[in-house]
Amino acid sequence: MATPSRIGFTWRGASATSKGNVRAHNEDSILDLSSCGLWVVADGMGGHNAGDVASRMIVESLAGFERRASPSALLDDLEDRLTEVNRRLYAESLVSDAGMSGSTIVALLAFERHCISVWAGDSRVYRSRGGVIEQITRDHSEAQEAIDGGSPESSAASNVITRAVGGAQELYLDIELRELRNKDRYLLCSDGLYRELSENDMAQHLTANDPEGACKALMKQALGGPCSDNVSVIVVEFSGA
Template sequence: MQGATSRWRSVARTETGKVRARNEDAFLAMPERGLWVVADGMGGHQNGALASRLIVEQLAELPHECALEERLKHVRKCLHELNRRLGQELTVTAARPDAIIGSTVVALLIDGERAACVWAGDSRCYLWRGSRLYQLTRDHSLAQQLIDEKKITTEQARFHPGSHALTRAIGAYEDLQLETIELDVFPNDAFLLCSDGLYQSLSADSISAQLNLSSPHLAISRMFDQVLDGPARDNLSAVLVRQ
């Protein structure tokens, strides 16, 4: 876990789970810079771990002493460059010529009373405000696409055979389309960034119950305990950010 004492506090944790041989998730928690990231790698072997690690390492090096809009531009440019590198330079050197080296990403930036979230894939960012949970990000997945097209319901999506297929990710497609949302920050707001290994095993009510706790460390611990008490078939990562 990581934590920091400032206007914004953050607690972060990642676990391999009970089934996967290795952890391909990565996170970044830099409250002193107002930057938090979760990346969920894909590609098998060490490829997914490489992709997620490169994302957090590169984002950690970006300039931070500038306005939020400028920082957001730096993040987007960095992710586009990584998409090119993962999709062209690294993939062709993999053991299999058709191997994918990619990762989801969700990044949160906060500057004063403004916040911005940028993402690709199905790692999520939630907002906890006024004792209510809001999902800020929209999954870039086949399941969400089918829901948007009203071909299946949210409940049916849980059992759809292609529900985990991604429609966007860093390194997976030549044309990367990032999605961004900006919002005002209110007192007592909290943000939760997490990979699908966490939220797929927790109901919205369960996440809300933990975010209602005054201790961010306890909230993260209880969420992870609940997931690890179950099958925990995937890697799970989360970063909780609050004032």
């Protein structure tokens, strides 16, 4: 169902998640709050204690999110909720024999004429505009740091995350503001998707389908490969002035 903003923009979203073809359970959690203009993908950190608990805590904390009168109030509320989840997870890790529990986070917030991507970790936001796909987020990972430093990405660093909710005492979120245009489509996903599909494949599915069809096509192709990780997708289409 399309949800209007105050100036005439409408948006509609679709979402899907799967444990993939190898993992015994799904540590990803997703949230589609189209009524509030909020969408979230959280990927529990594999190899740590209860990554599924960490990702679920993020989604449960944001499930009661409400639309605010101003963009700044909306963003502050999101940051406050994530900071509180980070505090709880980190405090638990200090007293638990099981070690750290954490999760990546990527969220999309829709405003009147703009949207904001908020993230920590290597879950991503892509935008499809006029058939051209662009990665909006930048991974917080050792692999990305190696690339930024001019070194090739190593397989040893490919899964090492440098930021996550619960990963440190202080949570640092990156924020990216983008202007909306008619028929923009945004894709939020965990690394289980983009490790299976090329950007060309993602662009094709986003261009050829409505949000529901794009989700189905993306998941079908991902699960048609090895898909050794959990995989989650959310697709949001914006229409208006």
